[in-house]
Amino acid sequence: MLPLPRLLLVLDLDETLLHASPTPLGREPDMRFEEYFVYKRPMVEAFLAEAVALFDVAVWSSADDTYVQDMVRQLAPTVPFAFVWGRSRCTYRHNLExxxxxxxxxxxxxxxxxxxxxxxLIVDDTSEKSRTNYGNAVHIPPFEGQEEDKVLAQLLTYLRPFAHVHHVRRVEKRDWLRRLSAG
Ligand SMILES: [Mg+2]
Structure with missing residues (x-):
C-alpha cells in the first residue's frame, strides 16, 4: 500500500497562536508590531516543532498580509511552513443567516x-471563517493572553492520530476538547 500523503495542518494566527493587544497586559510582551503588544500562546514553539515533524504546516490568517508575514517571521523564524497566507487569500462573504x-x-x-x-485540517478560534469547510475544521478556544493556557498541548494530543487518518472530514471534531478532557 502506498504511504499516505502528509496531512496539511492550516493554523490561524490571532487568538490561535498569539494575541496582539493595543494595550500591554501587565507583563512584557514577547513581540511588538507597530503599536501592538504581542503575546505568544504558551507552548507555541513546542507545538510547532512537533507539528512540522508530523504534518505539513501552514498559517492562514484573515489579518493584513504584512502583519501576518512579520508576526510569523518573529514567532517562528526557522519553522518550514508550507505557506503563510493573509487576508489577500481570503474571500469576503455575506453570511445570509x-x-x-x-x-x-x-x-x-x-x-x-x-x-x-x-x-x-484547519485550526481556528473563529468557526465562521471556515464555515464552508466545517468538516475540516478544529475549533479551539481563543487565546487572549492567559498565562495558564494549555490548549496547544491539548490540541497536539488530539491531532497526533490524524497523521494516519485517510479521510479527516469523516471524523467528528465538535466538542473535541471536552471529550479529550473527559479522557
Ligand atoms: Mg483567530
Missing part, C-alpha cells in the same frame, strides 16, 4: 496546491 460579513478561508483554494481536502 446572520446578516454578517466575514473574511472566509475557503479550503478549495488548496486543491490548486495539490492538497486533497480529505487530508487537510
Amino acid at each position: 446572520l446578516d454578517t460579513y466575514c473574511w472566509e478561508k475557503q479550503l478549495q483554494k488548496l486543491r490548486k496546491k495539490g492538497y486533497s481536502l480529505d487530508r487537510v
